[in-house]
Amino acid sequence: MAIPSSEQRVIVVGGGLAGLAGSIRVAEAGFAVDLFSLVPVKRSHSVCAQGGINACNEVARQQGYSEFEHFDETLYGGDFLQHQPPVFEMTHWAPKIIDLLDRMGVPFNRTDEAQRALRLFGGSLYKRTHFSGATTGQQLMYALDEQVRRYETQGRITKYEFWEFLRPVIDSDGKCIGIVAQDLRTMQVRSFRADAVVIATGGPGLVFGKSTNSVMCTGAAASRCYQHGVKYGNPEFIQVHPTAIPGADKLRLMSESARGEGGRVWVPAMKKNGEWTPHPTPGMAPRTVPVDERWYILEEKYPAYGNIVPRDIATREIFGVCRDGFGVGGGNMVYLDLTHKPKEELERKLGGILEIYRKFVGEDPTEVPMKIFPGVHYSMGGLWTQYTPAAEYERYESGEASIDNTRVWDPHKRPACGLDAHADNNMMTNIDGLFAFGEVNYQYHGGTRLGANALLSCIFDGLFCGQSVVQYVTRRAKNLVADRPQAVYDESVEGEHKKIAELMSRSGAENPYVIAKELGDVMTRESTVVKDEEGLNRALVCVSELNDRYAQMSLADTSGWSNQNLTWARAVGDMLILADPILRGGLARKESRGSHYRPDYPDRNDKDFLKTTIATFDPVTKQSMISYEEVETGLVKPRVRDYSKAKAKGAPTASNAPKKQSAPLGETVGTGSGGAS
Amino acid sequence: MSNTTTSIAQAGTRTVRFRIKRADGHKKNVRWEEYDVPVTSGSEGSGSANVISCLQHIAANPVTRHGERTTPITYDVGCLEEVCGSCTMLINGHVRQACSCLIDTCAPRDGDVITLEPMTKFPVIRDLWVDRARLFETLKRTSAWVPIDGTYHLGAGPMETPDEQQVRYKLSECMSCGCCLEACPQYLIEEDVENWDSAFVGAAVISQARYFNMHETGASTKKLRLDALSEAGGVSDCGNAQNCVKACPKEIPLTESIAAMGRAVTVHKIKQFFSGQ
Numbered sequence A: 001m002a003i004p005s006s007e008q009r010v011i012v013v014g015g016g017l018a019g020l021a022g023s024i025r026v027a028e029a030g031f032a033v034d035l036f037s038l039v040p041v042k043r044s045h046s047v048c049a050q051g052g053i054n055a056c057n058e059v060a061r062q063q064g065y066s067e068f069e070h071f072d073e074t075l076y077g078g079d080f081l082q083h084q085p086p087v088f089e090m091t092h093w094a095p096k097i098i099d100l101l102d103r104m105g106v107p108f109n110r111t112d113e114a115q116r117a118l119r120l121f122g123g124s125l126y127k128r129t130h131f132s133g134a135t136t137g138q139q140l141m142y143a144l145d146e147q148v149r150r151y152e153t154q155g156r157i158t159k160y161e162f163w164e165f166l167r168p169v170i171d172s173d174g175k176c177i178g179i180v181a182q183d184l185r186t187m188q189v190r191s192f193r194a195d196a197v198v199i200a201t202g203g204p205g206l207v208f209g210k211s212t213n214s215v216m217c218t219g220a221a222a223s224r225c226y227q228h229g230v231k232y233g234n235p236e237f238i239q240v241h242p243t244a245i246p247g248a249d250k251l252r253l254m255s256e257s258a259r260g261e262g263g264r265v266w267v268p269a270m271k272k273n274g275e276w277t278p279h280p281t282p283g284m285a286p287r288t289v290p291v292d293e294r295w296y297i298l299e300e301k302y303p304a305y306g307n308i309v310p311r312d313i314a315t316r317e318i319f320g321v322c323r324d325g326f327g328v329g330g331g332n333m334v335y336l337d338l339t340h341k342p343k344e345e346l347e348r349k350l351g352g353i354l355e356i357y358r359k360f361v362g363e364d365p366t367e368v369p370m371k372i373f374p375g376v377h378y379s380m381g382g383l384w385t386q387y388t389p390a391a392e393y394e395r396y397e398s399g400e401a402s403i404d405n406t407r408v409w410d411p412h413k414r415p416a417c418g419l420d421a422h423a424d425n426n427m428m429t430n431i432d433g434l435f436a437f438g439e440v441n442y443q444y445h446g447g448t449r450l451g452a453n454a455l456l457s458c459i460f461d462g463l464f465c466g467q468s469v470v471q472y473v474t475r476r477a478k479n480l481v482a483d484r485p486q487a488v489y490d491e492s493v494e495g496e497h498k499k500i501a502e503l504m505s506r507s508g509a510e511n512p513y514v515i516a517k518e519l520g521d522v523m524t525r526e527s528t529v530v531k532d533e534e535g536l537n538r539a540l541v542c543v544s545e546l547n548d549r550y551a552q553m554s555l556a557d558t559s560g561w562s563n564q565n566l567t568w569a570r571a572v573g574d575m576l577i578l579a580d581p582i583l584r585g586g587l588a589r590k591e592s593r594g595s596h597y598r599p600d601y602p603d604r605n606d607k608d609f610l611k612t613t614i615a616t617f618d619p620v621t622k623q624s625m626i627s628y629e630e631v632e633t634g635l636v637k638p639r640v641r642d643y644s645k646a647k648a649k650g651a652p653t654a655s656n657a658p659k660k661q662s663a664p665l666g667e668t669v670g671t672g673s674g675g676a677s
Numbered sequence B: 001m002s003n004t005t006t007s008i009a010q011a012g013t014r015t016v017r018f019r020i021k022r023a024d025g026h027k028k029n030v031r032w033e034e035y036d037v038p039v040t041s042g043s044e045g046s047g048s049a050n051v052i053s054c055l056q057h058i059a060a061n062p063v064t065r066h067g068e069r070t071t072p073i074t075y076d077v078g079c080l081e082e083v084c085g086s087c088t089m090l091i092n093g094h095v096r097q098a099c100s101c102l103i104d105t106c107a108p109r110d111g112d113v114i115t116l117e118p119m120t121k122f123p124v125i126r127d128l129w130v131d132r133a134r135l136f137e138t139l140k141r142t143s144a145w146v147p148i149d150g151t152y153h154l155g156a157g158p159m160e161t162p163d164e165q166q167v168r169y170k171l172s173e174c175m176s177c178g179c180c181l182e183a184c185p186q187y188l189i190e191e192d193v194e195n196w197d198s199a200f201v202g203a204a205v206i207s208q209a210r211y212f213n214m215h216e217t218g219a220s221t222k223k224l225r226l227d228a229l230s231e232a233g234g235v236s237d238c239g240n241a242q243n244c245v246k247a248c249p250k251e252i253p254l255t256e257s258i259a260a261m262g263r264a265v266t267v268h269k270i271k272q273f274f275s276g277q
Helices: A017-028 A058-062 A067-077 A084-103 A136-153 A220-227 A297-301 A311-323 A343-361 A393-397 A454-475 A487-505 A512-526 A533-551 A564-588 B051-060 B133-141 B162-172 B179-183 B203-214 B218-230 B243-247 B254-275
Strands: A009-013 A032-037 A157-161 A163-170 A176-183 A189-193 A196-199 A238-245 A264-272 A275-278 A334-337 A370-379 A434-436 A611-617 A624-630 B013-022 B031-040 B088-091 B094-097 B113-117 B124-126
Touching: A009 A017, A009 A176, A017 A032, A017 A136, A017 A196, A017 A454, A032 A163, A067 A084, A084 A454, A136 A157, A136 A454, A136 B133, A136 B162, A163 A189, A163 A196, A163 A220, A163 A487, A176 A196, A176 A487, A189 A487, A196 A220, A196 A454, A220 A434, A220 A564, A220 A611, A238 A311, A238 A343, A264 A297, A264 A311, A297 A311, A311 A334, A311 A370, A343 A370, A434 A454, A487 A564, A512 A533, A512 A564, A512 B051, A533 A564, A564 A611, A564 A624, B013 B051, B031 B051, B051 B113, B088 B179, B094 B179, B133 B203, B162 B203, B179 B203, B179 B243, B203 B218, B203 B254, B218 B254, B243 B254
Parallel strands: A009 A032, A009 A196, A032 A157, A196 A434, B013 B113
Antiparallel strands: A163 A176, A176 A189, A238 A370, A264 A275, A264 A334, A334 A370, A611 A624, B013 B031, B088 B094, B088 B113
16 A cells, blocks of 8 residues: 555544544544544434344354345345445445454343354344344444544544534535535634545434434535535435334334344234224223234234334334224324343343333333334435446346355355445545445445444445545545645635525524424425325425525524524525435335335336436526436346245244354254254 | 333423523523423323423524523534433433433423523533533543454454443443533533643543453553553542442443442552562
8 A cells, every 4th residue: 555645634524433434444544534523423323223233144154144145135125226236345344344343342242152142133034133232333333433532642533523514625627625614612614625525424314303313413414515516316215214212302213123132013903804903992001902902013914024024114014004093092103012022131132222212201111012103214315426346247247147146155255246445436426535425325225224234334334435535545645635725715615604694694584493393394294104296296395485484584593602503504404405306306206116105106117217316406496306327236136025925945934033043053054944942 | 220200290281491501601691591381291102392302492482481582592412312422411400311301200290490501510612512522532541442453354352251241331331421420529620621631530431441441452451541540530539429320321330330440450559569660
C-alpha cells in the first residue's frame, strides 16, 4: 500500500456501526479521519438493534448450512431485488466479521462449552445468528466505539460530535471535496475539506412519524445528498417490523429474537366449520383463553417457517387479522407469547427486551403475553451506490460458469464472483468521492431485509468498502483537496447561511412539529403495509399541501444558540422532499414484491420490475424523476418466493430444526431429519 | 429484575403541570417556566405518555401555563427506549432517563406536578441539555478498550464460559448516561478541561476498567488501567456512599466493580512497592 499523504483526510458522517467501522478501517490505513455525528457516537441509533448478527458458523456448516446458503436466503428474503455480487461478498465475509467483533471483546452469549451461542432468526431454518443478550446492536456499537476512542487518543480520528451535516461540497468537475456542517451548540456553520466523504447516517424512519427509529433518524442527511444530485435507489422499499410496542412518542421494537427463541404469535378466535372467526370476548385475560381458542396465525399458514417467516410476511398477516376483527380486545394488537418458555432462559437470552416491555408497558412478558403491532423499522432503499464485481463474475453472468448451490464449499476457495476488493468505487454514489455506507445506501436487502442482516451490512460496508475509500484517496494523492481554492467552500457555506436566514425570517402561522406529525400520519396510512394507486396519489396531494404549509411556517425560537427548533424545522423540509420519491417510487412500481405490497397489482412481475427504482431530484419542481436500472442477477436465478414450504428437500423445518447446539457434529452433516435433540 | 409497575392513572384525559428549569447556557439566565400538558392515560394500543412525549407537546404548543409564548425546551434525546443514555435529567429531583418516565406512573392524577431540571454535575448547554464530554474523555484516561492488533482476519477471540460472559455482559450495558455520577457526592462538576485528568473518574469508568481487565486480551493492558486508577481521582476517591448503584438504570453492580478495582489497585501498588517499579 502506498504511504498515505499526511495531508489527505477522509470525512465520515454518522457514528453508528457503519460510520465507526469505516472510520476504523480508514484510520488503520493511515489516513486522518474526521468523524461527524449529531450525537456522541456512543448514542447512535445502532444501539437499538437487538436480535443479533448473521454469519455462517461451524455448527451450522456441519448441519448443511454455508455462506452460499446465507447468500441465497438473503436474496430469497429480499425477493431477488438485490444486486447479487455485493450480497455474495457480504455473506462470505460475515464469519470474519464475527471473529473480529469477538476479538474486540463483544460479550457474545456462550454455550456450555464456551463457544459462541446461536439462535434462530427470520428467513432461515438454521441457527446462524450470533447475539449478545437482546442488546446486540448496543454491544457491537460499544466495541467499535472503544476502538475509535483508541484511535482518537493516537490522533488518527477526530470527532465532531453534536455537529450536523448540511450538504456535500461538490466541485465543478462533480467531485465531492468536503462538507458543510453546523455545530448544534454554537450554531457555527463552516466547511471541512476532505479527499473523500462517507455518508453513514442511517434510515429515514421519522418520515413516517412514529417508528422504531431514534429521533435523529430523519433521513435529512440522505435527503440533502439527494438534493445535491445523488441518485436514490428503491425508495419505496420500507420495512415494517411485525412486532413493536405502540407508544405515545415512538414504537418500541420487540426483537424478532423473541420469535427466534420460541415466541408464538396468536389471537383469540373461535373455529366454526373449519374457519376461524373473531372471538366473542377478544379482551379476556390471555392466560384464560383455552388452547383451542388460540389461533397461531403464522404457524398455521407457514408450517415450514412458522413464526420466523420474514418480516414483511408476518407484518401483513398481523395487519390482516386485525383488519378482519381478530385483534386483541378488538383493537390493533396481537399476542406475542413467551410464557411457555423457562424464565431463566428468557432472562439470559432476551433480558434486554423483556426489560423494555416491563418498563414501558408495565407488564412482565414472562408471565403475560406481550401485545404488539407492526411499526416502521428500516429502509431497504437509500442512496444509490456502485460497485465493481470480482474478476469471475462475468463468467457466471454469461452462463459460462454456474454455482453448484448444493455444495458447501471451503470459504477460502470460493469463486471470485463477489466484489473486487481492490476497486475504488465499492459503495460510492454517482458523485465521485462521496460514499454511502450502512442503512443509508440501497444495497444488500432488496425487497425485504432479513432480521440480523442489518448489523452485518453496516459493519461489512465499513470494513470492506472502507478499503475502497482508502483506494480512492490513495489514487488521488497527486490531486490534493488541500490545494483546492477556497471559493467553492465559501459558496457552499453561504448557501447554508442563506437557508438558515430564510427559515428564521418566516412569519406564518404553521409549526414544524405539527407539519412533521401530519406527514408521518399520511405516510404511515398510505405508504407502509398496504399501498394502492388511489392512496399513494392522495398522499402526494397531501405532501404537496404540507410543502405549501411548510412555507407558511414560523419558528418559535430564533436564537443563535443551541437552537433545536431551527434544526428540526430544517430537517422537516428535507423529510418532505424525501417523502416524494418514497411515494412516487411506490406508485410507479405496479407489482408486489417483498415489503412493497399493492393489492391492485398483487403479483411479482419480474418482466417489468426486476429492476432498481432510481429517483433523481429535479431542482426546479422539487419532485423526483423515476427511472429503472437492471438488477445484476448473474449468480442465482430469481425464483418464486414461498415461505409456506421449506426451501429444499432435506432442509429442516421450524418444528424439527436443530434445537440445541452441541459440540460440533464431526463429519456427520445434519440432514435436518432429526437435528441434535 | 422486575421493574413492573401497575398503572394507577385515572382514566381519560387529565392535565399534568410541568415545572421546567430553563437556562440559555451554563448559569445564564436561569429561570423556571410552567406548562400544563393534557395527558391521556395509556389505554389499549396507545401506550402511556412519557416525559419526552410531553416535551414534544410543548414544542408543538410553546405556550406557558400563563399563556405566554415561549420557545421549545432544548434537551438531549435519542433512542427513546433507554439504551442510548441521551435524555438523562433530574425528574422530581431524581436522576433518570426521561423516555422511561411514564406519566401514568409518576403523575397519575389530574393536576400532578412534574419538575424537570438539568443534571448538575455537567455544564448546561441550554435548558435540560448538558455537556457530558468529560465522561467520554475519562474513558480515554483508563484505556477503555481491548488492544487488538487491527482489523485483519486473525481468527476468533478468546473463549469464555457462560458465567464469565454474563458478568461481562452486565458491565457492558453501561450507556455512559451519567446517572451514577449525578448521584455521587464525590463527583463534582468540573468545567475546566485541564482538571479532568485529576478529578474523580466516577463509578461508570471504574466499572468499565473492570470490564476490560476481565477480558483475556484486555488484561494485557491491565497495568495501564490500574495505574490510572491509582492516581489522583482514582478509585480511592470513592467515599463509599453507594448512591451510584441505586441510581444506575441498568442495575449494573457498580459497588462490586468499585470494590473489585479497589482490591486490584491495592495489590498492584504492593507489587509495585516490592518490585521497585
